[in-house]
Ligand SMILES: Nc1ncnc2c1ncn2[C@@H]1O[C@H](COP(=O)(O)OP(=O)(O)O)[C@@H](O)[C@H]1O
């Protein structure tokens with residue numbers, strides 16, 4: 120069963136961490152910094168989550184949508200494809216790909232409620248095609264949630280579930296899903312949860328014989344998010360977004 | 368609102384815990400953990416940029432030179448085309464999106480999504496996909512023929528070695544799908560395509576989907592009726608990969624008999640035919656059968672000897688058949704186990720694909736598949752190929768189709784089969800009968816049925832987006 124992820128397109132599409140953070144040349148021209156890009160991604164990931172709560176989809180659809188969003192912007196600039204349209208379109212596409220289709224007009228309905236943007240269904244459907252191309256039609260995404268549950272069971276650490284699950288949710292506010300195997304992300308979240316909850320799972324980790332450096336790198340990313348981006352001042356978000364071409 | 372978004376506590380999402388997580392996320396078996404990590408490390412250093420279809424410089428609409436129309440699919444037209452980059456013939460499926468309210472058709476999306484994960488000589492290759500003028504184009508390798516055409520071709524004699532070869536290729540394709548947690552759900556001879564080099568490839572992944580978690584609920588309205596496993600006929604919604612095995616068993620039988628094996632006219636008639644062939648299951652044989660949603664009790668009939676149904680088959684073939692046709696899905700053989708069955712290692716060895724018999728050449732107007740519907744030589748083997756996506760009246764349609772079959776069967780000249788098919792009728796009761804309590808239950812079921820049909824209609828509506836009520840989407844977790 121483990122052979123699964125390792126032969127998937129998701130695995131083949133994994134990127135090196137340094138490559139993911141790079142600012143697209145077109146965005147650079149508009150004065151966007153690496154920091155701006157990071158903030159826009161976090162902001163839009165949160166936006167996808169908010170939208171998803173209104174249109175009521177499964178956790179997994181949200182996670183897939185955010186992954187699509189982040190993957191698209193490793194290839195396209197924010198100045199090229201407006202994130203305000205890409206975010207809801209990712210949610211729409213993910214709902215179809217995960218077999219729990221949401222109607223296009225419903226997504227647009229809530230999009231109009233939450234933002235001032237005046238995109239219509241037609242715009243979203245056009246963007247859907249562009250996203251499919253940008254994603255190279257690779258749509259199957261693996262997530263850390265399922266390995267998390269199974270690993271916790273194996274480690275006999277069920278009491279960490281709530282904490283570790285929240286941590287996994289927060290990894291979607293980073294590009295981790297584009298750079299590490301979901302199974303490693305799950306392990307890092309368990310590792311992190313052990314520290315937070317003061318549980319000793321050293322022997323269990325040792326027996327796994329996984330690359331602890333990788334686990335630490337993932338944990339560092341999560342720490343960086345909590346330290347620096349958990350609540351971003353609105354001015355910062357606006358200043359980043361204002362560098363994008365104003366479409367409306 | 369931005370503030371609000373930033374503060375969405377991670378805990379907010381906790382009650383959304385979805386225990387029906389993605390099948391494929393499943394257990395990274397711990398004992399293999401080290402291996403996996405190493406594998407990942409190795410690949411990280413030398414990771415190549417994501418693979419793109421080779422020369423992207425050339426606009427795809429230029430690259431694939433369109434030729435004649437090959438056929439009309441459920442959701443698009445299929446053209447023959449010539450790939451000027453690889454100098455190969457391809458098949459391009461064109462899906463019109465013009466005024467679609469829901470963008471890319473989910474069936475098309477499913478097919479692309481799953482085929483992008485699969486690459487195997489016994490699975491149709493997806494070569495490319497691209498948008499052009501309001502249409503989504505999907506490029507497949509070109510396939511000369513399909514197994515239905517082979518089975519129907521009166522000029523073809525299928526030797527035991529040929530049949531073994533077709534079955535081996537079918538099961539190899541299935542094993543790969545199942546290893547990747549993909550259910551095909553539409554196995555039938557018409558969807559087993561045959562390439563010019565004789566390789567058989569699973570095609571048409573429009574009904575396929577990922578599976579795996581035990582509680583996931585699927586629709587049981589899959590497969591053409593004659594290929595539906597008994598658990599599906601009884602309305603099971605958490606079935607597994609062995610539904611494909613049952614269908615493969617039907618295909619095996621069809622290769623031996625040269626006609627569809629269990630030609631029911633509706634769900635119940637189909638189950639009756641299944642039980643008539645394999646006996647009504649005893650409690651010990653399939654303990655959970657009574658708990659299935661659409662279970663109806665059938666009068667007990669013993670199974671006729673399998674030998675009597677397949678007089679020409681070898682012992683090994685019969686043994687494998689019986690394992691593929693095991694009623695209780697828990698005990699049915701898997702694709703991998705079937706490939707390891709002695710049938711495939713005993714003589715005769717499977718025919719090399721390039722030496723398999725080829726269907727007679729067809730007229731140039733439609734070179735891929737001949738419309739043999741009214742072929743003179745004998746009964747028409749017509750699988751209810753379009754029935755599966757017409758969910759509203761599947762029984763009706765199947766009924767009409769089977770009528771056509773019997774009409775043309777009585778009208779045509781007798782076929783020269785290698786085996787005494789008339790004998791079959793004698794040993795093969797039309798179908799097992801429903802018991803009294805079964806009938807009562809059925810009455811209740813019939814009442815439920817109209818509700819089920821309504822639901823079906825709603826599902827269809829929501830797919831075509833006729834429902835204007837935004838509230839409706841709360842119910843959108845469709846069990847597909
Ligand atoms: N790869 C292919 N090579 C040659 N012909 C094909 C190929 N795929 C489809 N066709 C032709 O196009 C028709 C419609 O295909 P498809 O869209 O798969 O139909 P459906 O979804 O209704 O089964 C087929 O019956 C066949 O004649």
Ligand SMILES: [Mg+2]
Pocket residue numbers: 557558571
């Ligand atoms: Mg087909």
